Amino acid sequence: MKQKILKRLLFIILFLIAVAICFPVFFLIVGSLMGADELNAYLGPVLGKADGFAGWALLPTYPTFKAYIQLLLDSPEFFVMFWNSIKLSGMILLLQLITGVPAAWGFAKLKVPFKNVLFNLYIILMLMPFQVTMLSNYLTLNKIHLMNTPWAVILPAAFSTFPVFIMYHFFRNIPQGIIESARLDGAGSLQVFFYIGIPLGSSGIVSAIVLSFLDAWNLIEQPLTFFKDKTLWPLSLYLPSISLENAGLAFVASVVTLIPSLLVFLAGQDYLEQGITASAVKE
Amino acid sequence: MRNIRKENLEGLAFIGPSILGVSIFVLIPFIDVIRRSFFNAAGTGFTFLENYQTIFHNAAFMLALKNTLRFMGICIPLLIAVSLLVAVFLSSGLKLAGYLKSAYLVPMAIPVASVVLMWRLLFHEHGFFSGMLNHFGIVGMDWMNTKYAFWVLVFSYVWKNIGYNIVLWMAGLTSIPDTLYESARCDGANAWQCFIYITMPNLLPTLYTITVLAFLNAFKVFREAYLVAGDYPHESMYLLQHLFNNWFRDLSLDKMSAGAVVIALMILVLILGLQRSWDKEI
Structure with a gap:
């Protein structure tokens, strides 16, 4: 009884x-559905328009989509940034897959000279923070004149070793027997990779995509350092520049930024958990 | 002989593009960074350890290093303990544990930029937090400009990373065979003894991963700090990344390279040290 309680x-x-x-x-969704008057009433003290302290309500009294319409019609700069975020994340993911999937397969299942050394190097690189790689990235980007172009953020992120590490664990769990029998039937390395590796390792690939997307959608240090031109900025740098005066706009913009990432999270949650778990397998 | 050679070539073809990219954008330039750390800013004169002496006598570097280490020293044990506690409870056959776990993971999906709005309203001088304290007769302040700013960072780090760690702990917990507990209970062990003598030792490999990943994510808390407070935050949350941004703006490549080498070395020592101490345990 006591235990039950x-x-x-x-x-x-x-x-x-x-x-x-x-x-x-x-909180963000409620705020985005409030009208300007209601927001002003609650947040007046923060905006310096009233005394006392900011208040809040659990639900908007008069829910309205006005702020969303205002964002759609009156904020062209928002769309530029939104599109920038999509472009950056999309290109990063695409390139990560093109180079990362074969690399993970190679590390997991093929003979590669100095494989252990190389793979340990990948793990160490995966754990290095941006402070360490920032100058390295800059030296290369500057030399090939890619600073202040979208590629300055895309290319270094495309060669992040984290997705390789995640996919590696999934590929390694594919039984060797299946591969050997396919080989006996005359399948070449490419055929084994495309017809056995990719289908059987697909959950690993999706896990890597989910984890990478959540990170790419959130990039701050890289665009801040490598973009001078503000028209290249992704949403993550634009949002904080909306002043509190425009609280309605700030709420809606925050929600719209949140939506893609939340959708990916909800759709890929099982894969996300599998991916996180895969990173815990000790070498 | 020929066959082995062919296999090696095939393997190389698969990992080649990735290795090439990693070499061009990180490895090769990092060798240049190491070289630069021994030269003056223009890269013309060999100065040996002068850059290292400069940064260790640089007040901003020491402040940023101190703050970063202090942040990690507080956050990482806190995060590890709290998430382990929640994971143990969730694994104890609680109803709806799966849904709760999902809820704890949600912050991972919330972009820092979106939640910054809430932080700003929460910790404003006349914001929600000050309003709450007002009921208790405590006078509010612009929290982000006080020494409490550091604790806001701690809070947001734990909030963001707790789900990730719970999933890792739970994976570790399910990998412990039930038979171990059963035989221990037969020998008369109580729940607490089971936890100390079976659960804890078996979770050591997980602890290694969690610690390493917690360090990695601790560096990312700059995002919150920057988005809330900009380039020059309160000195309690002035982090290494702020300093690196300033150096980058001034193109002080000499200090940056020495700083990058120092941090890389510290992390390398940490990874190898942790790995070794855990290998010894097992």
């Missing part, structure tokens, strides 16, 4: 923590 209590605590953790999503 304890368990229930534990559940309630964990549930409340979960609600608190997810609260920002709810």
